[in-house]
Amino acid sequence: MALDALRANRLRSALTMLGVIIGVASVVLLVAIGTGTKQKVEQQVEGLGSNLLLVVPGRIEVGNAPVVSPLTLKDVDAVTRVVGDPDRVAVTVASGATARAGARSDFTTVQGVLETTPAVFTRSLARGRYLTGTDVDTSRRVAVLGDSVARALFPDRDPLGQQVALAGVRFRVIGVFAPLGQSLGVDRDDEVHVPVTAAQRLWGTQRVDGIAVKAPDRERIDELGERIVAELNRRHPDTEFSAVTQQQILGVLGDILGVLTGVLAAIAGISLLVGGVGVSNIMLVSVRERTREIGLRKAVGARPRDIGVQFLLEAVLLTTIGGLTGMALGVGTALLVDALSPIPAAITWWSLALAFGVSAVVGIVFGVVPAQRAGRLDPVVALRTE
């Protein structure tokens, strides 16, 4: 019965539904993008390697200005003694530099590192070899290129054995990383690894920016972090140090992305609300238009409740059909966005359930007033209406 009434005014029903469709579709799409981004970030942070402890000067907080590091390789030795296993400690001193090979050049990030990097972070090589302890000890000018850098500088040649000028100093290419892809819009293949000693010499510094430690097990990771921070504080009383785990990074990032997703969903929810007002409006028009029908139904024995339920059902049907269509549209758009753009999108069942539930509730909330008005119509007046 309710379906017939909607069918009788196809165009109007469709336009009314459009508001709900757009609202639900945008809720589904934006929640999918928020969820997808969060999942991808989590994946990448996990992908750095397990049981990772990052030790940096300063306090890790959102919006904190970076601190110039007082750390040197001597501090790295001290940390290594605390950890007890040199293979579990990695360092970085990084700076932007122009890499040049022949006529081609590429501005990239040069990282001075220890030979332990592939073990601490999970990195693998596509070609050649990684840095060795000897390379680090002798400040040998050798380099391992990220995938993007290798392709920018040597598009048609094998980079192995070729010379690369980093900030004007020549390095020999000994390896190329396997590609990692993008993370939060950053190209993770746009980097060059050189021995930390060579990098320090290149920039004329003793500095180390950060230390990464791969803890032996997850249970004692926090305790290990505290011990490292204590040792560094003893050595540099004027500087604060932080040791953060992946879980802590994930927590901070998750909070930020969660707020972002919430804001997006709320904005989309406003459009759903506007769609609901449209439903209310059209139902009021429908009640007025069908006053005679209401009068007749009452004359043949429809109780006020029967009439109210009839109109409420129509409103709910309108919004749930709109909701289902919107869900389909939202899911389709999310899949397209995920496939065709760098923005990740992931559909979650709860966002679909929520969108459907909300659209049904919108139908009830915005259908109640018109339905009550219809139910209360005086049959005598209703029948007389032309």
Place this chain on the structure above:
Amino acid sequence: MTEPAVADPPAGERVPAIEAVDVSRTYQLDGVSVEALRGVSLTVQSGDYVALVGPSGSGKSTLMHLLGGLDRPTGGRLVIGGRDVNALAPPEMATLRNETIGFVFQAFHLLPRTSAVENVALPLVYRGVSARQRRERAAAMLGRVGLGHRLDHRPNQMSGGEQQRVAIARALVTEPTVLLADEPTGNLDSVTGAAVLELLEQLNAESGVALVMVTHDQEVAARAHRRITMRDGVVVADSADPRSAHDRPPSVDHGRPATLVPAPSAEPRSASGSGPGHPSGGSGGAAGATGRLPREVERPEAHSRDAAGGDAVAREGAAGARQADRPGGTA
């Protein structure tokens, strides 16, 4: 709560289908009171055939709405199917309408885009009858009004006469005790109108449903067994009520048999159930004749009914007192 001693009517007494005692209805229009009805008393028995006539604004539509339980009086007592409407909440009024009243309107009031059989089945929806039974009963009723071949046609695919037949089937599908028809032939041409009237009369005679008809048409009114004339919110003449019929004593018998009713009205009666295309002679002469002498076209059996109705009205006072004592009637 019920007292059996007063609830049980004496043997042989008929419980009236509708009983109105000194009923008035006042509307509030912008703070001004408008008295549409000012003390109307009448009784409708099952099987009655009543025409309600009067000029526009005389209150006959208001009275129709009250008799049909669509509205409630502001004064007096109105009992429909044994239930005092002033004691009923809106949902109970709806159920009362569904069970005891059938409506036929001038403008048919069929649901558009809905088949004849679904239109007829509509009152049964509110009675909780199953879909299959609804269709069966509606189809059977459409058969009785001669539309058994038009079950799935929509109103816009049917002629005016057919639409009104659908409306009549809808009014009767619930087997009500009273059929209220508001200008049922008003939107139809004279031939079709006569056929519809025939049908109503036939159903009245066959099923014993009381037929109360508001009409402007003197010819139509003349065919009723009882005529109630209204003016300015009061009944000025009721052929069944000796007290109000001051201008026409009910005992007068003109002695004109039914067969003397002019041909055009009589002819469709013999061919009842036929479609609106039924050929019929010119009705102009008949309209003239009945228009001039409306009271003389009454049939003898009408007077016998009048007499019975008169008795009923005469008993009204006593019946009213009993009704007032009944707890269910006033609670």
